[in-house]
Amino acid sequence: DQQVKQNSPSLSVQEGRISILNCDYTNSMFDYFLWYKKYPAEGPTFLISISSIKDKNEDGRFTVFLNKSAKHLSLHIVPSQPGDSAVYFCAAHGSSNTGKLIFGQGTTLQVKP
Amino acid sequence: KAGVTQTPRYLIKTRGQQVTLSCSPISGHRSVSWYQQTPGQGLQFLFEYFSETQRNKGNFPGRFSGRQFSNSRSEMNVSTLELGDSALYLCASSLQGAQGGYTFGSGTRLTVV
Numbered sequence: 001d002q003q004v005k006q007n008s009p010s011l012s013v014q015e016g017r018i019s020i021l022n023c024d025y026t027n028s029m030f031d032y033f034l035w036y037k038k039y040p041a042e043g044p045t046f047l048i049s050i051s052s053i054k055d056k057n058e059d060g061r062f063t064v065f066l067n068k069s070a071k072h073l074s075l076h077i078v079p080s081q082p083g084d085s086a087v088y089f090c091a092a093h094g095s096s097n098t099g100k101l102i103f104g105q106g107t108t109l110q111v112k113p
Numbered sequence: 114k115a116g117v118t119q120t121p122r123y124l125i126k127t128r129g130q131q132v133t134l135s136c137s138p139i140s141g142h143r144s145v146s147w148y149q150q151t152p153g154q155g156l157q158f159l160f161e162y163f164s165e166t167q168r169n170k171g172n173f174p175g176r177f178s179g180r181q182f183s184n185s186r187s188e189m190n191v192s193t194l195e196l197g198d199s200a201l202y203l204c205a206s207s208l209q210g211a212q213g214g215y216t217f218g219s220g221t222r223l224t225v226v
Contacts, residue, residue, distance in 0.1 A: 042220070089156065100169040103148075
């Protein structure tokens with residue numbers, strides 16, 4: 001049972017444009033969502049998070065939007081840079097399950113110069 | 114401050130053997146979680162330890178076990194290794210399993226031959 005889904009395995013965008021990565025979840029008990037960036041053979045690096053009581057959180061070029069009614073979140077990267085090319089994972093956990101992150105399958109982002 | 118340290122970085126073992134992986138969390142962090150990453154299954158939660166107690170457990174067979182020491186360092190052990198155990202094993206530390214505060218190590222690449 002895939003509780004967190006990233007339906008797009010890959011995304012390619014031009015440098016300077018917006019990258020939008022999507023994530024859907026099924027468990028309404030999730031109350032915190034996170035995005036991580038990962039390079040091969042390295043651990044994930046935390047990017048940005050959002051609590052379920054909010055619908056938007058912004059940090060520099062990264063913005064996460066949460067639509068609870070649709071059980072959908074998205075990560076916007078503006079402007080996209082070649083160094084953003086990596087695999088992006090969304091993850092979620094519930095308040096009763098701190099320490100246990102449920103990850104999506106990941107989306108490979110390629111930013112072309 | 115030092116990040117999450119995992120040792121060894123690479124490991125090759127033979128089927129049927131057992132293996133122990135180590136994770137040193139960020140100083141002051143009391144929660145350590147373990148994850149397995151494989152191409153087919155993505156990032157999957159193994160277990161979480163907090164103050165030397167297992168607080169959460171994923172859906173892995175009993176061959177996978179772990180422990181945490183009083184200094185918060187954690188080890189995971191896999192007994193009777195199978196070819197399918199070949200994966201990148203990641204640990205993450207946080208203060209209390211707190212929201213958004215998960216920092217990952219670089220992982221241990223285990224190859225079972």
